Amino acid sequence: MLIRTEGIVLRSTPYGEADLIVSFITRDEGLVQGFAKSPRKVRSRFGAALEPLTCVRLGLMGKESSSLLRVTQADIIESFHRLRDDLPTLVSLGPLVDLVRTLLHEREPHPRKYELLVAGFRAMEQNIPSRPVILMCLIIKFLWMCGYGPRVSACGRCGAAFSGDFAYFFPEYGSVLCQSCRITGAGRALRIGQETVRFFGEARSRTFTELLGYLPAEEVLREARKLIDGHGAHMCGGRCRPGLEIPAVAASPSEPWN
Ligand SMILES: [Zn+2]
Structure with missing residues (x-):
């Protein structure tokens, strides 16, 4: 089965001498784990396309039920290299990447959440002084969209x-x-x-x-x-779930807040 979609690289982990295991958030397949053969070799056809935060047009090959797909194509749509090259920004994006990996499911389409992330990265890249505020707004909207606001x-x-x-x-x-x-x-x-x-x-x-x-x-x-x-x-940390399972205590709703 060949899947064509677009996605953002969330994590790239070296595997063996020259291969990579790459985690993507994609428009049509949600979270995807991809195996990329030899992208770390000089003159690899992937170039810089599998660097974290890069938005790419993807070709993925594998069985329907497979949790690890073979990356056959990765062409850069937007590199977002100005986010990746600025260490404080890259570090500040870590919690958002963790949330995406925690709250979304593998092989489930999330087009609106994907579009939100692309719009957020674009805004952060274009407006350097406001990056922290933009990132915070992005996280808030993402949480609401996932039902965890x-x-x-x-x-x-x-x-x-x-x-x-x-x-x-x-x-x-x-x-x-x-x-x-x-x-x-x-x-x-x-x-x-x-x-x-x-x-x-x-x-x-x-x-x-x-x-x-x-x-x-x-x-x-x-x-x-x-x-x-x-x-x-x-x-x-997986300690907070929708539905707010709060232990029962004697409550008086008319009590003031502070
Ligand atoms: Zn109360």
């Missing part, structure tokens, strides 16, 4: 809507909890102000492009980044 506007246990000046977000549960629902052993909480709560509301309802035009104050960005870092780390 952080719950910020209401308590994840009793559903009480946010009120007051501050909310307390628990990465362990992927949600804020009101005062009544906070429990011992719920893990570390992140305190966020009402402007940050509002920002996450905007982030959910706006498109990625619209969100880039909505730049909140530095304090809000700082809180939002912390929340996303904590939330993303727990996602990748």
Whole structure:
């Protein structure tokens, strides 16, 4: 079976003396593991096409059920080399790559998520000073698209809507909890102000492009980044699941938030 699609290289791992195992997010097949024969040899037909973050037109060969496909073609569509060549940017993209590899499934089409990532990388490449903000917006939109967005506007246990000046977000549960629902052993909480709560509301309802035009104050960005870092780390640790399995405690939804 020959598959033709396009994808972004997430990871390239050397195998043997000259081969590579390459992890892709593709438009039509979701996550794909590919085996590339001899791309590390001088004058390989793959050239630089299998470098991390490169967007490529792909040819993949293998059985329908196979989890490792042979890479037969990889032609560069966009190299995104300015992201890869800047070490701080490359490092900052690590958590997003981890989320993509954790939240998506192999051999399942994800065209909208794929398009979001391409648009995000393009925006980051073109706007160097705003890269951290763009990356944060990209991660937020990706999480929502996958159904794992952080719950910020209401308590994840009793559903009480946010009120007051501050909310307390628990990465362990992927949600804020009101005062009544906070429990011992719920893990570390992140305190966020009402402007940050509002920002996450905007982030959910706006498109990625619209969100880039909505730049909140530095304090809000700082809180939002912390929340996303904590939330993303727990996602990748597999400790946070949709449905918010929060242990039962005596709750009083009418209690104030702070
Ligand atoms: Zn509650």
